Amino acid sequence: MTTLDTRSNPIGADVQSGEPGWKRYVPGHHWRTADEEFDACTLGFWLFLATEVLLFAGLFCGYTIMRYKHPEAFVNGSSYLDWRWGALNTVVLLISSYTMAAAIRAFQLDRQKAGRLLLAITFICGLGFLVIKFTFEYTPKLSGWFIAIDPALHHYASLVDGEALGGLFKHVAGYGGKAPGQFFSYAFSSDPWEPLWWSIYYCATGIHALHVIIGMTLIAWCYRRAVLYNAYGPSHYTMVENTGLYWHLVDLIWIFLFPLLYLIH
Amino acid sequence: MTTLDNSRAHELGGHGHHEGSYLTPKGGFWATVWDWATTVDHKKIGVMYLCAVLFMFFLGGMAALAVRTELLNPVRTEQVKALGADGKELMENGKPVMKTVITGQWLGDMAAWWKGQELTSIDQGNNWYNRAFTLHGAIMVFMVIIPSIPASLGNFFIPLMLGAKDVAFPRLNLLSWYIYVTGSIFAVCSILIGGVDTGWTFYTPYSTTTDADHANVVLMVLGAFILGFSSILTGLNFVVTVHKLRAPGMGWFDMPLFIWAMYSTSIIQVLATPVIGITLLLLCFERIFRIGIFDPALGGDPVLYQHFFWFYSHPVVYVMILPAFGVISEIIPVHSHKKIFGYRAVAFASLGVALVSFLVWGHHMFASSGELGATVFSALTFLVAIPTAVKVFNWIATLYKGSIALTTPMLYALMFLFLFSIGGLTGLPLGALATDLHLHDSYFVVAHFHYVMMGGTIITFVAGLHHWWPKMFGKMYNQFWANVGAWIVFIGFNVTFFTQFFLGSQGMPRRYASYVDEYHTLHVISTFGSYLLFIGFMVHLLVFIHSLVAGRKAPANPWGGLTLEWEAASPPSEHNFDHEPIVTHGPYDYETTVPPHWNAKDYPLPALPANHH
Ligand code: HEM
Numbered sequence A: 001m002t003t004l005d006t007r008s009n010p011i012g013a014d015v016q017s018g019e020p021g022w023k024r025y026v027p028g029h030h031w032r033t034a035d036e037e038f039d040a041c042t043l044g045f046w047l048f049l050a051t052e053v054l055l056f057a058g059l060f061c062g063y064t065i066m067r068y069k070h071p072e073a074f075v076n077g078s079s080y081l082d083w084r085w086g087a088l089n090t091v092v093l094l095i096s097s098y099t100m101a102a103a104i105r106a107f108q109l110d111r112q113k114a115g116r117l118l119l120a121i122t123f124i125c126g127l128g129f130l131v132i133k134f135t136f137e138y139t140p141k142l143s144g145w146f147i148a149i150d151p152a153l154h155h156y157a158s159l160v161d162g163e164a165l166g167g168l169f170k171h172v173a174g175y176g177g178k179a180p181g182q183f184f185s186y187a188f189s190s191d192p193w194e195p196l197w198w199s200i201y202y203c204a205t206g207i208h209a210l211h212v213i214i215g216m217t218l219i220a221w222c223y224r225r226a227v228l229y230n231a232y233g234p235s236h237y238t239m240v241e242n243t244g245l246y247w248h249l250v251d252l253i254w255i256f257l258f259p260l261l262y263l264i265h
Numbered sequence B: 001m002t003t004l005d006n007s008r009a010h011e012l013g014g015h016g017h018h019e020g021s022y023l024t025p026k027g028g029f030w031a032t033v034w035d036w037a038t039t040v041d042h043k044k045i046g047v048m049y050l051c052a053v054l055f056m057f058f059l060g061g062m063a064a065l066a067v068r069t070e071l072l073n074p075v076r077t078e079q080v081k082a083l084g085a086d087g088k089e090l091m092e093n094g095k096p097v098m099k100t101v102i103t104g105q106w107l108g109d110m111a112a113w114w115k116g117q118e119l120t121s122i123d124q125g126n127n128w129y130n131r132a133f134t135l136h137g138a139i140m141v142f143m144v145i146i147p148s149i150p151a152s153l154g155n156f157f158i159p160l161m162l163g164a165k166d167v168a169f170p171r172l173n174l175l176s177w178y179i180y181v182t183g184s185i186f187a188v189c190s191i192l193i194g195g196v197d198t199g200w201t202f203y204t205p206y207s208t209t210t211d212a213d214h215a216n217v218v219l220m221v222l223g224a225f226i227l228g229f230s231s232i233l234t235g236l237n238f239v240v241t242v243h244k245l246r247a248p249g250m251g252w253f254d255m256p257l258f259i260w261a262m263y264s265t266s267i268i269q270v271l272a273t274p275v276i277g278i279t280l281l282l283l284c285f286e287r288i289f290r291i292g293i294f295d296p297a298l299g300g301d302p303v304l305y306q307h308f309f310w311f312y313s314h315p316v317v318y319v320m321i322l323p324a325f326g327v328i329s330e331i332i333p334v335h336s337h338k339k340i341f342g343y344r345a346v347a348f349a350s351l352g353v354a355l356v357s358f359l360v361w362g363h364h365m366f367a368s369s370g371e372l373g374a375t376v377f378s379a380l381t382f383l384v385a386i387p388t389a390v391k392v393f394n395w396i397a398t399l400y401k402g403s404i405a406l407t408t409p410m411l412y413a414l415m416f417l418f419l420f421s422i423g424g425l426t427g428l429p430l431g432a433l434a435t436d437l438h439l440h441d442s443y444f445v446v447a448h449f450h451y452v453m454m455g456g457t458i459i460t461f462v463a464g465l466h467h468w469w470p471k472m473f474g475k476m477y478n479q480f481w482a483n484v485g486a487w488i489v490f491i492g493f494n495v496t497f498f499t500q501f502f503l504g505s506q507g508m509p510r511r512y513a514s515y516v517d518e519y520h521t522l523h524v525i526s527t528f529g530s531y532l533l534f535i536g537f538m539v540h541l542l543v544f545i546h547s548l549v550a551g552r553k554a555p556a557n558p559w560g561g562l563t564l565e566w567e568a569a570s571p572p573s574e575h576n577f578d579h580e581p582i583v584t585h586g587p588y589d590y591e592t593t594v595p596p597h598w599n600a601k602d603y604p605l606p607a608l609p610a611n612h613h
């Protein structure tokens, strides 16, 4: 709602005036003061975060019940996940949460360059998270194709049965097929309910990844507005602030997902 | 009259610059269309919601009439004597040859005729029946009742009643209208490509196994998912508006009760809808990937779906009814010119209902849950009745010794009290375990929830529309014909649904296209009642059209209300008020305040105790 209702400053003639965007900002006509508008946006955003938490709560609830019904399938399925990738991604997100908070602080102190740089780092961390998730986790599990630099490959050196893109990707026989529901075709599963585990795994991490993408879009938008007309500064930083809140939520959810998915014994 | 505070009437009369009404067209036809399509004015968005909701109400109503018409003549298989090519009875070994025919498939025959095919089996025809009632239920619940009062009247009147220029997030408000339309289009598309036959609750395994309707179910469920977003955004917007945009001088307990009700509603919308969101999303995945969470064959649990569904959908029945409580709490004091009895009790009852509503979802699942759980849920269910009853008694106490004007809104409010009491009281046998096991999934449940949802919410929606119509469109309507319409609706409603209590207690199950002869008479009565209902609503439609075309200009305060919306012009100007209003009296202080814009021509001031001293 911040992005929708904090009016975007027109990029036009007055940009040349040199006056930064945050000084030119005027609140919507129905607000008495900019402070009231800021308070309202923040309250609205917290409510929105509550809905996000509840959305994931439903997912966690489904997880709990399924795990209670089929503990072996979950232990088994989870053993295919490498906790080190999960931990690395946790670290990546934690760093990005820190840089996001620092970016907000920088804008509040009118340190525009630092703010932009920190936003960029946050964005790159988000991208890193997705890259790790997709290239090292999703792709091999779904298809059996590993990227050549994947350290896990040397376990399966003897099973490599194909290459693509000049050796950039290597295929490991029998590794793929750990897909959700009816697409599950992994031949060596030892529990009949394993497809269910993969369904939960992909639903949870997929919906989370979608949130990462949304968060990155917001960050990119903030960045663009900061670069084009210094939109954020000491007296007006609603949108970065709320983007930050969103990003912390994305981080927080992952912190719950990580042990629930990777660390089951 | 000396003790009356007349100052406001002078203060507001006349001076100050006047802007044009929000309805004044902006330029030519297309410019006006564009202006409405991109508006962030809460009033226009409210009117747009009103149009969308009324359109969906019409669609859902047509489906209901189709269902009732089918039930005039139930589906049967009969043995009849076969005829030969010459038109004579075929004989074999001296006996007539018999063949089986299916009769009473009015709806199936219609659908087959429309598609240019013949019905080939009894299932095919029955499927059309299932689709019609699913269509009816899904439209009425997700596209009519949930957005009805909040999104149309709420959007229009919350800012006005708070003395604000708009809701907190006007653009978000427009977005939620577009999301609503998108969700409805998804649902309508699923109907156009053949419809869904799962019932509005989308229970698994129906919703995961009816293979013929693969894409339709996904579309319909996605539609409901999208509508959920619209509902969340509207609720969120209202909560923030109430917190942050009250006029100077308006504390929490100076707010009109409609605002309290909308506030409680919005909280439920924000907190319950995400759960159905994830559930419906999982249901879509279930269909597309067969992920198995709700499918026992794949290791899942179909009852889990029911828990998820009712965790949302029970609170949502209060999203449906709380706004109605709010409207009634406005209409009754205004049209009886009397202070509401027990303001705080009514306000807190709204919050109380909101709270308890999260704890009772299990009462929809007595038949599918364990004994202990069922007992606990049954006990909790009875708690809901307490705040509800508090409200009903407060309204009745308000009426007592009031100067009641039998205007259309008031007439409807009285009908609401009657119908809702029946609806609420019949909830009690459903909440009690022993009786529910007999009544569950029977027409008794159908009658119960129609008394609360239609007799409660829809009736009140229409009441509120008549109450605020002059303010919204600046035109009065013909009260005589509106009252006639109200009576037809009232009678039609009772004829349709009271009979269903009998049907249900005699054992007629819900959602069946066929029944044994014993039920025939009651079904026929019920169907004719539904035609009467249709006529009643058509009368209202004509009254409204007549009002728009030829109605007398409405005064700013036709009924003598004290809440802030009556200080604005009829219809309100673009920015609602010429000056930001300052609140100096309570919303129901009839003893001490002359209503704004009071004019002896419109209505006399009641003989108040204050006038005699
Ligand atoms: C006075 C308080 C109420 C009580 C004690 C109550 C109780 C119940 C119970 C126990 C059922 C389940 C019956 C069964 O399936 O066997 C039920 C069904 C239902 N109630 Fe109520 N109710 C109350 C008020 C309301 C209100 C205010 C609404 C809506 C505005 C409502 C809407 C519904 C609906 C839609 C169903 C049927 C759901 C379905 O299976 O399709 N109820 N009620």
Ligand SMILES: [Cu+2]
Pocket (backbone or CB within 6 Å): B313, B314, B317, B360, B361, B363, B364
């Ligand atoms: Cu319920």
